Amino acid sequence: MAAIESVVFDRDRHKLILANGESRRGVDFDDFLVHSDDLKGMRPTDLKGALQRVADGGEVVVNVTYDDSVDEEYSVAEPISFRFLAGQLKVSVGHASDDYDDDETAATAFSSLLSPYLKRCRASVAKVEMDSHYVHPLVWNIEISCSPRGRDMADFFQIGKGALALLQAFESGELTRETTLDLLRSGNAQVLIGQEEGPWLDVKSAHYDLQSPSGKISIAQAVARFANAEHGGIVVVGMRGKKVPGGEIISSVCPVPVDGRTLRRYQTAIEQHLYPPPDYLDIEAVSTDGGNLVLLHIPPQPEEHKPFLVHGAIVDGKVEGAFISVVRRRGESSIPITAPAVHATLAAGRALLRRGEVPKDLG
Template sequence: MPNGGWLVPEATDDKLRAVRGRTWWESEQVRSQTGSRGWRSYPFPMSVDVPLGELLRYSNLRARVKFHQLGLSDPGGIGDFVDGSVSGGDVRLLELEDVSFFSLARHFAVEFERSSRREVVFLVVHFENGRRHEDIELLFERDGTVLVSFTLDGGNPRGLEHAREHAEETFVSAGAVVRWLEHCPADEEVDQDYWSVGLSVTDLKVTVGALCAAVKALRPVLCTFRGESGPDRRGEFKRRVLEGRFAEILGTAESDWLECKAKLQIGGPDGNDKLTKAVCGLANGHRAGLLVVGLKTVPVDGRDVVAEVTPVLARAHTAERYWKIVDDHVEPVVRGLEIDVVPVNGGVLVVLSVPAQPEHTKPFVVTKNGGTLLFQRRGDHTVQLTSAEVRTLLAQGWGR
C-alpha cells in the first residue's frame, strides 16, 4: 500500500489486471511473457451495427500505424486470448469520440451470444492530451457491466485529502462513478508518482469522448508538481469558504465557474428566480461551477470581484429550502448538486456546487408559469439563450 494511501481499491479485479498487459507501453512485455503475440486474428461480429464493427477495425489499424511511427511494438489487430475468454484490442479516440457506451455494449453483446466462453471484451483507447499520450482501458463484461481503468503519471500527494472528491465530481459529466482512486509513490522501479483510477460507467448514453474529456480534466487537478498550489481554483476557493478562510478569497473575480450573491430573498419570486437562473446557467455551462450566497462583489477594472463577506439569515437560508426551490423549478435533475451551509458571525453563507453535466442531459431549463426559460453561464455573466442559440447547441450535441 502506498504511503498515505488511504484511497485503496474497493476490490481486486483479476479481469482488469489480466488485460493491463495490453496497454500502449506494455505490449512487448506481454509478447515476451507469452513467447509469441499470444493473439490470433478474430474480427468482431458483423451481424449487429456493421458500421461500428468496421469503425473499430479501422481505428485499430490507425492505432497500429501510430505505434509503428513511434517505434513501438505492434500490438496486433482486434483479437482474443487463446482460451477465448477475453477479446479486444487497441483503438484511437479520434474515431470513437462520438460513439456512446450503449452502442459499444450492444455491439459487444453479440460477442457473448456467439461464444459461451467469452467473459470480457476490452478496448484500450489512446488519445493525446496536449503533448502527453494517454490511454484508458474499457472493459465490457457479459452481465452488461462497463468498467474503466487508467493511470495518471506525475501524481502529487498534495491533493490526496480531496482527491476522491475531485474525481467523483469530475466524472459526473461522463456518467461514471469512482470505484477506486489510489496514489502510488515513486520507488526503485517507478521513477515518479502516479494515480491509479478505476471507474464504473453507469450512464451508457455518454460517449467515449466525454469520458476521455473527464480524464483530461482530472489530470491538472491531481498531477501538479510537488509544492505547487495547483490549477483547480474552483476547488481551492470552495475549500477556503467551507473552512472559513475568508481573507484568502477576497479579490477573487467572478468567472465562468463562480457567481456570488450578497443576498437572496428565497421564497419570494425575485429570489427564487435568481437562484434557479444561476443554477440553470451553471448546469448548462462548460465546466463545474459554484454559486455562493453571502459574498458581496464590487467592480474592479471591468470585473466583479469578491469584496466582503455578508452572511445571510441562517433560519431563512437552510439547505432544505434551497433544494426544494431547485428541485421544483430546474429540469432535469442536476446531477451531483451539493449545497453547503457555512455558519459565519450569527448568519450563514450558502455554497451550491454544480458539477459539469453530461451533454446528453442538456439543456437544463427553468420552469415558470407554465413556460420554460434557458440560461447559460458565459464568462462572468449568466445569459438567457435565444431560440437560435438553443438550436445551435442541440446540433452540437445537447440532448444526444
C-alpha cells in the first residue's frame, strides 16, 4: 500500500496541500509560505515532487506565524528557505553582516565557522553569495547541501536554525560567554560541537555524583574555579569534551536525565561546600535534542568577595573534609590559588578594616 504523500502541489489553486488537508499559498507564483509546524513529518521526497510540478521550480519560505488571510508583504518570515537544485535539497540561510565585501572572502569565513557543526549534521556549505536586494547591512545567502536520508523537513529547518544561531553568535568576531549562554538556552547546544573549551566554559558528560562527598566537593570546586576567575564561566553537564593537540574541544551532546529534584541537589551541594555563595548563580535545565542539559552559569563576581573557598578537598584521591580548597580557572585548566595569594588577599582586607574602608555589602 502506497504511503500518503505528506505534501502535494495543486496546480489549479497554485498551492501546496499538506497531509492534513490544509493549504499553503504561493508567493510571486513560485515561492510558498509555510509555518515551521507544517514541516514535521513532511518528507523531502514528497516536497521535491511537489516543487517539480511548479513551472519555475519553486522555493519554500518558512513563516514565523502563518495566517492565510495576511498578505505576504506583512508576514514575518524566518531567514531560512528550501529549494531543490539538480535534484539535491538545499537549505538557504540569510545572514546580515558587513564584515566581508566579496563572495570569496565570505564563503571562506562562513565555511570555516560552520563546518564542524554541519559535518555532524551530514551537511556542508555549497555556496555563499551576496543578496543584491540589500546594501546596508549586507545580507549573505548561505546555501547548505543536506543528506535527506532518514530525516523530515523539520530536521532541515533545525539545521538551518542552528547554522544561523552560530553565525549570529560569531558576529562579534568570537564566541563569548554571553553568546554561548544564548545558544544553550535557545536549544542550540549542538552548534557548539567542534568548538574549543575556553577559560569560561567547562563541559561534563554525566552528572556529578551528588550522593557522595567527593561528588559534592567536585561540583563546588567547578563553580569556585569560575567564581574566582575574572570573567565568570559556564559549566554544562551533558556535553562531552575530547582532547586534541593544543587543548580540548566539545565532541558531542549527551543529554542527562533531569527530574524535579536534580537542580535542588546541585544547589544544596554548592551551598554546603562553597563560601561565600556566588552572586546570581543560575542552575537550570535546558532542553536539547534527546533530553536535557544542566547549565550552571557563574557571572563575574565582585573582587571583594574573592577568594571563594571550598569546604573539603580531594587529596590523592581521598576526601579530606577538614581541608579548605581554593581553585580558579586558567585557560582550559584549573590551578590552585597559592597560599601567598590567599594571604595577600586577607592582608589587604585587614588593611581596609584598619582604615575603616569596609565595602557596604560586607559591613
